Amino acid sequence: MATRSAVWGEVFATIRSTPVASISVALLSSVLGFLAIFASVADVQRITDSWNTKIASGSSVLTVTTATPAGLSAARCELLNDLDSVVAAGGRTASSSATSLLLPSRRLQIEHVTPGYPRVVWPGLDAGTNLSVVASSLLAKDFGLAAGLVFGIQDQPQPLVVTAVASAEPRIPQLQNSLTVAVADSSTVEACLVEAAPSAVRDVEALLTGWFGGPDPVNVFRMVPPKETDQDPQRDLSQRLSMSTPAAAGCAVAALAFLLVWARRKDFATYRLAGATRRETCDLFALEFALLYCVPLAGGVLAQLIISARELGETTVGVQAILIDAASLLAAATTAIPVTTLYLSRLDPMRTLKGE
């Protein structure tokens, strides 16, 4: 019986004896792994970008209104922020205009809102930021506002402190020139805006119809009417074409490995005639395959994952999809080991060498 180190030694000697072929095969495997995951990353990125655009434009924002003149309960509207399927919820309680002491010639539009409202209308705002007084980007530019700036309002004893400046466009165009001031103890809102998680829009929509209670029915409608083709990002990711790319690449590697083993079957038969057992012949193959195909393939996959980590860092769903693709690629390639081992274990050395 050959020792394990003898089997390893034979594998390394074989690789050393054919350096060009070995390096080519290893490079090909790693490039295949790299490209297969690159295709997945590109596809996931496309889907994610497309959904980010949809979400930014308000496709997952629901507007709730009622016929009741007083409006909806502000507390109930804010309570929606506690639900997992809700990204943010809030409403506007009142609007006013005032004169800023910074630029007395221009009137300033002030929206009095519940604390969750700024996050619904400005999706780019960081959840951890204090959103008590948020200035739109246009307003900040015109008035020279910045986070932390204190400025006075005519006829108001207390100055305002800007806590954040929105960097993106608001979902509601009228807010482009406004300052939103969060009021914690509002009693009612004229409309409650609710941003649902993209995969839970329908569920939240159904929930909202009974959420506020009251005698009058509520109307729930989407800020941006959905297209017929709009599903949810998770579904798009699970139906994307690139999902099959890694599996196909893995099968290609497995098929290539099988073909090369078939081409080298006389070498394996020679080992058998030189005294190697079936098990040792299979070990020789498995180690060679792992070194020349699996390790470079995994290396290519890993390299692509590292390169794309920054781009995918913020999309949990995308990262999951890519990791599933990477796993399916490696699983498909690794399947070649038992399949080819089965072929090798049935190899009759005499018949093989006679060419039968």
Added chain:
Amino acid sequence: MRVEVHDVTYSVPGRQLFSRLTHTFAGTATVAIMGPSGSGKSTLLGLVSGQLTPQSGLVRICADGDGQLKPLIPAWIFQSSPLLSQRTALDNAMTASLMAGHDPEESRLRAREALHCLGLGELRVARVSGLSGGERQRVAVARAITARSSLILADEPTASLDPDARRKVIEALKHASELGALTLIATHDPWVAQQCDDRFWIEEGQLVGDEKRRLG
């Protein structure tokens, strides 16, 4: 070392090669198996190695004297022996020894020695794919000797060799027998048979010894 062929019958389509053949090869000798083409020389080696299974009867390989069955991997030499073509002569000569579990350094030394004896000392680092047929055949002989198997099966090992190489191969096989191997050589070559310790002819499915044949 004993190889017992007991009551073995073996046929190929349209021809019976052995009919109730019983014979024992014993000791550490070189034994020539002769006979016309198609008489069953290679088949007999195949039966002894276990590569072929007799239709009836059995073949037993026993350890020295004690009659115990012993797992044994014979070393093979063919008329055109398969080699790992991308590897060097030395690598090939070491393969069987490594697969038998011998120490790599010891295997290397033995392989170098065997290659040297067979006139391939200078070519030990050459790739087998670049060697001539005769040189390749001697590498295969070196591989079989280096393995230090108790049983060497050689099927026409000198058929493609020039007289000098043929002599070196037979000397190497005889040396292997001196070191404890039973070497069965299937050959057409009377000179090779003459160099062996024993000679048998296959006639009508039976093994006929030198003397018996002379008397017959």
